[in-house]
Amino acid sequence: MKLYSSTFISIILGFLLFLNNQGEQIVAQEGPMAQFKRIVRTEALQKKENITVNVFETFNCEKCKPLALNTLPELKEKLAGKAELKIIMVPKSDEEYIAVSAAKCAANQEGFWAVHAELHDTSNFSRRNINTIARNVGLNVDELNACIDEDPFFTEISDEKNHADDLNLPGFPTTIVENVTLIGNQPVENILKVVDDLTL
Numbered sequence: 001m002k003l004y005s006s007t008f009i010s011i012i013l014g015f016l017l018f019l020n021n022q023g024e025q026i027v028a029q030e031g032p033m034a035q036f037k038r039i040v041r042t043e044a045l046q047k048k049e050n051i052t053v054n055v056f057e058t059f060n061c062e063k064c065k066p067l068a069l070n071t072l073p074e075l076k077e078k079l080a081g082k083a084e085l086k087i088i089m090v091p092k093s094d095e096e097y098i099a100v101s102a103a104k105c106a107a108n109q110e111g112f113w114a115v116h117a118e119l120h121d122t123s124n125f126s127r128r129n130i131n132t133i134a135r136n137v138g139l140n141v142d143e144l145n146a147c148i149d150e151d152p153f154f155t156e157i158s159d160e161k162n163h164a165d166d167l168n169l170p171g172f173p174t175t176i177v178e179n180v181t182l183i184g185n186q187p188v189e190n191i192l193k194v195v196d197d198l199t200l
Contacts, residue, residue, distance in 0.1 A: 051083035057173040063185040068120035090164045095125040105147035111139045
């Protein structure tokens, strides 16, 4: 029977561990960053120029409201010049579909962020309440209603919902930056850290 030294065995085990760690890496940070795990593929560590921060949300989830009212306004401001912020609203009911459509239509009057925040601050997605919201933020209500009735964003909303379904997201909200997935209403610094890792 052939015997091997402990040093030789350690080298072999170390090499096998190295091979096992190639590909997908799970990185858990300490301190404030311990609130999430980043699932990072090795190719995602390459520096990128055009970064998009994709935020998947619904209008009826517990953590989506603080995301919309507190996190997104700050994130939008701090991402300026660094990355594009894309909000993907996933309707879970017919009422939510109208809310998503209203938010997209409000963008035609540069009122997306105001209407988006107000819709997250209510559970009433009736046309009457949407009209009240639009009026309160200074939009032309007739123009907004005409857009909702014409439904020009049907294909876009359907594609975004199908994309979210295909991703099999763990829940809402979920933020995806390249191959990095952040679950829940993440602190702004967590998202900025990912963007900086990919761009700086």
